[in-house]
Structure formats: C-alpha cells, structure tokens
Amino acid sequence: MSDESWRAEAEELRQLAPRHILFLCVANSARSQMAEGIARSLAPAGVRVSSAGSLPSRVNPLAIQALDESGIDIRGQHSKSVDTIPPESVDAVITLCAEEVCPVFLGKAKRVHWGLPDPAGAGGSEDAKLRAFRAVRDELRRRLAVVFNG
Numbered sequence: 001m002s003d004e005s006w007r008a009e010a011e012e013l014r015q016l017a018p019r020h021i022l023f024l025c026v027a028n029s030a031r032s033q034m035a036e037g038i039a040r041s042l043a044p045a046g047v048r049v050s051s052a053g054s055l056p057s058r059v060n061p062l063a064i065q066a067l068d069e070s071g072i073d074i075r076g077q078h079s080k081s082v083d084t085i086p087p088e089s090v091d092a093v094i095t096l097c098a099e100e101v102c103p104v105f106l107g108k109a110k111r112v113h114w115g116l117p118d119p120a121g122a123g124g125s126e127d128a129k130l131r132a133f134r135a136v137r138d139e140l141r142r143r144l145a146v147v148f149n150g
Contacts, residue, residue: 009112010146016110018091020048024103028053028079029060030120030133031096035140037067037074042148052082054103060120066133070141114143
C-alpha cells in the first residue's frame with residue numbers, strides 16, 4: 001500500500017469539495033464501510049458520505065473492531081446495494097476493489113479508484129485478520145485525511 005499515485009487524485013477530490021461522496025466495493029462489508037466511517041469523522045458538516053456494493057452482505061465485525069480502536073463507531077451502518085444510490089445525488093465515487101471486479105456506478109460523478117486488498121479475505125489467525133483490517137483502516141485514514149484536510 002505504499003503506492004503514492006493516489007495522492008494526486010485525493011488532492012483533486014479535495015479541490016472538487018464533493019457534497020456527496022460514495023465508496024464502492026463488492027460486499028460493502030469491510031473497505032467501503034471503514035471508508036464511510038472514517039470519511040464521516042473527517043468530512044466537514046454538510047458533506048454526505050455513503051457506501052454500497054454490487055453484492056451487499058453485512059458489516060464485518062472486524063471492520064467494526066478496527067474502527068472502534070480509532071474511536072469511530074460504525075455499528076449503525078449496514079450493507080447497501082449500489083442500486084439504491086441515486087446517481088444524480090453523488091459528486092464523487094471512490095472504488096476500493098483490488099482483486100475483484102468493482103461495481104459499476106452510472107452518473108456524472110468524479111470517479112477515483114483506490115485498489116486496496118480486501119481484509120475480509122485475509123487468512124490466518126484472528127489476530128492476523130485484525131492486522132489486515134487495521135492496515136486498510138490506516139491507509140484509508142491517510143488518504144481521506146488528504147481529501148478532507150489537505
């Protein structure tokens with residue numbers, strides 16, 4: 001996750017100052033849910049933040065735990081289908097898929113792709129899995145801090 005090519009896109013999003021930002025991945029269970037929670041904690045008042053997926057499932061308990069450690073509570077969030085988000089309401093879409101095909105989002109929103117590994121697919125012990133969620137959480141926070149704080 002050391003690739004810095006995302007920085008120019010994050011700066012461009014900051015300049016755009018979107019009023020509604022949407023995070024997309026397949027299951028809407030881990031990356032996009034964590035991105036939604038982190039973005040809500042960083043975004044200025046009046047900015048709407050959403051997440052969705054092409055095959056929504058449920059919010060992964062390890063995503064909840066990883067954000068809890070950062071003081072962000074996403075227990076009230078739930079997985080949503082990309083089909084439930086009106087395209088005309090979205091100013092910016094950030095896709096987070098890496099090893100799978102990201103959902104398509106129609107509309108005129110600015111599109112950015114930040115391919116991050118799916119921590120839900122991490123193997124090993126529970127501790128190893130939690131480390132994978134923490135790594136994605138920290139990378140999302142780093143990138144979203146650029147979007148919202150410069």
